Amino acid sequence: MRAPTSDLPIRFENVTVAAGAVTILDGISLTLNPGTPTILIGPNGSGKSTLLRTAMGLVRPSQGRVTWGGREDVPPTRRAIVLQRPAMLRRSASANIRYALRASDVARTEQQSRIDELLALVGLGQLADRPARRLSGGEQQRLALARALARDPAILFLDEPTASLDPAATKAIEDIVHAVSQRGIKIVMATHDLGEARRLAGDIVMLHRGRVIETGPAAAFFNTPQTGEARTFIAGELLV
Amino acid sequence: MFTRRLLMAIAVSAVFAGSAFAQDKSILVASTTSTQDSGLFGHLLPMFKAKTGIDVKVVAQGTGQAIDTGRRGDADVLFVHAKAAEEKFLSEGFGVKRYPVMYNDFVLVGPKSDPAGIKGSKDIVAAFKALKEKGIDFISRGDKSGTHQAELNLWKVAGIDIATDKGPWYKEIGQGMGAALNTAAASNAYVLTDRATWLSFKNKGDLVIEVEGDKRLFNQYGVMLVNPAKHPNVKKEFGQQFIDWLVSTEGQKAIADFKINGEQLFYPNASDPGA
Amino acid sequence: MPGDVSALQLVLTGDPALLAIVRLSLIVSLSAVVLAALIGIPFGAALALIQFPGRQAVIVVLNALMGLPPVVVGLAVFLALSRAGPLGSWGLLFTPKAMIIAQTVLVAPIIAALTRQTIEDLWLEYRDELTAMNVGPVGRVATLIWDARFSLVTALLAGFGRAAAEVGAIIIVGGNIDGFTRTMTTAIALETSKGDLPLAVGLGMVLIVIVIAVNALAWTARRAGERMAG
């Protein structure tokens, strides 16, 4: 029962998001096209998470508008997100995935095999019956990824999914992201890790203080940054 | 899993509560705490039930409240002791007919030390005057019950307007007989009580009977069917059966037979038309 | 008159009259908690999730209603159920059903207010995830209630404790009829008025033991459940 038309491209038209007197996103215009992963970079507090949540449809712009495939207010049936701090439902790891499968109307008979497959994919096969809230931070992050993939999305938003992982687990996640992207799913991922951005990016969107500073293909961005902020950031200096 | 089973059990108990109490052959009698607390009903009702199969449910209240319960149509039968109030109830059309059933008597109890110096007297009016003059602690129920109304009446007979003459010695507690006795026992005060409650009361402390036997202390009980013309829900057949039994030879004997520690508490007098 | 035997002994020896009192107390209070939960949990959950003008005022009033005086509730239910009152034709006054109604009125605000708090906290945590999974309003409520079930048990226990302990409401609407509407608390009030303080204290101890037992049972269930579900 999926909408036949695509949610892509996602277009931000002069989007401002404010919380009270604080402006979090400031007049953003941006288009997210199908294709290779788009990586959002920028220092802490630059607005990456807010931009992802707005693109997901969780946050409404205070000004401007967001369209999905040219339409407004498209329910998130073909989008999924791994939040920066994912909330674990108070159930077992496998029941968390089952919940997502049920929410996207996957037939009951198919659910168990999908659960096993997804848990194995993120390396949690052994922990299927563990209460999700008893998993470590890294395990929760991976479960959230499996739960997002359970929705069989056309677009997957990832908000620093490797931030609390060790190098081996980070590699595992990056491999999954790569594989998912290969299957034609659009990845939009936030990170403040430049190495990770280099490894995964098709193109880059750099944010600073709620504004888009620079966008472009990854190679161009890293080799010939156009702005002072980008140069500072890429050089690994503190951008405040 | 466990919680689901627990909830099931609770739900079942709720359904059970709905059905378990469906009893039709029963009447509701609004009566006074004195008849209930003395154990008289515990003595009478099993006999009546054995004879007729009718369950009598007794709500024990102060007489004022019991009469109000009848007035609202929430009881089938009234069994109270405040003749004036009962006759008013009848004249307003809420009752069908008043039947005298029995009497018991009030006694004035107080501390063994008897600070009012009235012990052994048979003159309740003189005793009340002494309490007032000496300003000795007295507990009044203050709840418009039959006992309270009897007490107010005695003050009037003693020529004392208690509403204006009461001092700090006169304490109205607005509660039942038991609470009044508990209060008197705890504060060494005098209190007017019916003999039945007094005899079965367990927390007497230092209290003893000071004044008894005065005719003015007699306490007449009457029984009335609530008027079905005013309240169609009244179970008039069963209610009338109960009344008829109470005033029958058999019922009157059962009342006389009720004793606590060998002492008779209620004196049947259904045959006395003036009672 | 069992004046010189303690109530605990009567229970242990299975005195039928006393067991009937204990049984009625449990039936009335547990039924009231079930009914109050059926009303209070959905109401509390709705209040947690739905924004509307005056919502804050409703929450303040609801929290205040947690402290409703039992005698006032008793009086209100009495006036409603009395033959002379609006629901008089139901003929429920001076029956266990009237007592269940009064205690339901007393307990529902407690369960609703605690549910509102619990569900609102959980909603803050789940909102983004459930919205992202495109879960509709009914599914949200169901998920939040189910995932908050262990905290909600605490709300039910608070309600049960209040119901089991109160006497003011049920004595007015039940009439404390021997063998019919006499519960542990109304029996305690009666024995106290008869000056039978040892029996009253004994009954009080039985009541406390039962409340502790119900709480221990629910606590054990909650712990076991939490270990399984996290």
Ligand SMILES: Nc1ncnc2c1ncn2[C@@H]1O[C@H](COP(=O)(O)OP(=O)(O)O)[C@@H](O)[C@H]1O
């Ligand atoms: N609900 C909110 N109310 C007020 N400020 C907020 C809110 N959400 C985010 N912010 C602020 O907006 C800025 C951007 O936040 P965020 O999008 O989380 O940035 P990033 O993910 O890049 O670290 C931060 O300064 C943050 O404190």
Ligand SMILES: [Mg+2]
């Ligand atoms: Mg962030």
